[in-house]
């Protein structure tokens with residue numbers, strides 16, 4: 001079946017939400033709270049979740065949504081709630097037809113809080129479920145690094161549509177992947193990319209705009225003939241991915257170039273357009289369960305660009321078991337043809353640690 005309406009809705013919804021996040025990114029007051037797992041959340045995360053869920057509910061009222069955030073803290077904190085309401089009202093696409101397609105503005109504060117809380121689906125194997133990460137890489141967002149607004153559609157547990165907005169990546173698909181950021185609030189610097197993919201139909205990138213969608217261009221991964229020349233990427237945060245294990249695996253593969261460290265699913269987008277080759281996310285803690293919203297959209301984009309993902313044991317990622325990837329450990333991404341080789345190196349390094 002065709003997913004053209006799903007793709008268009010997701011592209012517009014993510015694009016509108018990036019406008020909100022950009023306004024928070026360039027302001028000093030990010031309204032940061034600490035969540036129960038002591039990870040940060042900002043007014044940008046809440047506002048983006050409200051806008052995207054209201055877009056999905058407008059176009060597909062029956063669909064389930066697994067969103068990272070909930071509104072519990074906001075129901076107790078009127079100052080924070082008012083800051084978010086202000087942001088949400090200002091974030092509008094400058095194209096009436098586009099804005100109408102995603103339902104127009106949210107009507108009231110209660111509707112905004114209810115939208116945020118509609119991301120409470122338990123997920124699962126049956127039916128249509130959107131996995132939403134309103135700001136992925138919140139720590140990068142706070143540090144002035146990369147971050148991404150990520151929305152994936154799972155159909156019977158299978159990642160089927162993926163859309164990611166990366167306001168701080170260069171528009172040029174051939175730009176090298178480095179850590180230079182330099183965000184420009186007036187969009188003068190050629191930064192801000194919107195990636196999209198539908199299972200079986202390929203992946204595209206287009207510049208983020210403030211109105212109607214720009215035209216998309218096909219993207220694809222680079223072929224890796226000599227794995228020792230591959231570029232590998234990993235999280236900036238050592239608490240999210242074991243830099244030591246990642247380095248040992250790279251060395252086993254003969255890779256001598258240092259890793260490129262980047263926050264968020266901007267990593268998936270970068271390798272999907274050939275700016276890097278391999279992503280290593282080796283678990284830091286054996287008990288950590290990866291969240292489906294941290295991977296669903298990126299997995300569709302990377303697969304449609306010629307890549308494949310698996311966990312550290314080479315098992316396919318199972319998105320149909322709830323809000324987390326509890327049947328998997330870690331995530332490894334590479335061009336399809338070389339993934340088995342990378343997984344062998346991962347297994348060797350992990351076995352040597354036992």
Ligand SMILES: Nc1ncnc2c1ncn2[C@@H]1O[C@H](COP(=O)(O)O)[C@@H](OP(=O)(O)O)[C@H]1O
Nearest residue numbers: 135136137138139235236237239240263264288
């Ligand atoms: N101990 C841990 N291991 C792996 N991932 C973790 C983690 N603690 C938090 N994360 C996840 O790492 C994500 C960011 O990934 P990256 O390091 O690639 O930027 C966070 O997403 P959010 O920023 O959306 O909360 C969070 O869900």
Ligand SMILES: [Mg+2]
Nearest residue numbers: 039040068138
């Ligand atoms: Mg978070």
Ligand SMILES: [Mg+2]
Nearest residue numbers: 133136137294
């Ligand atoms: Mg995330």
Ligand SMILES: [Mg+2]
Nearest residue numbers: 068133135136
């Ligand atoms: Mg997040």
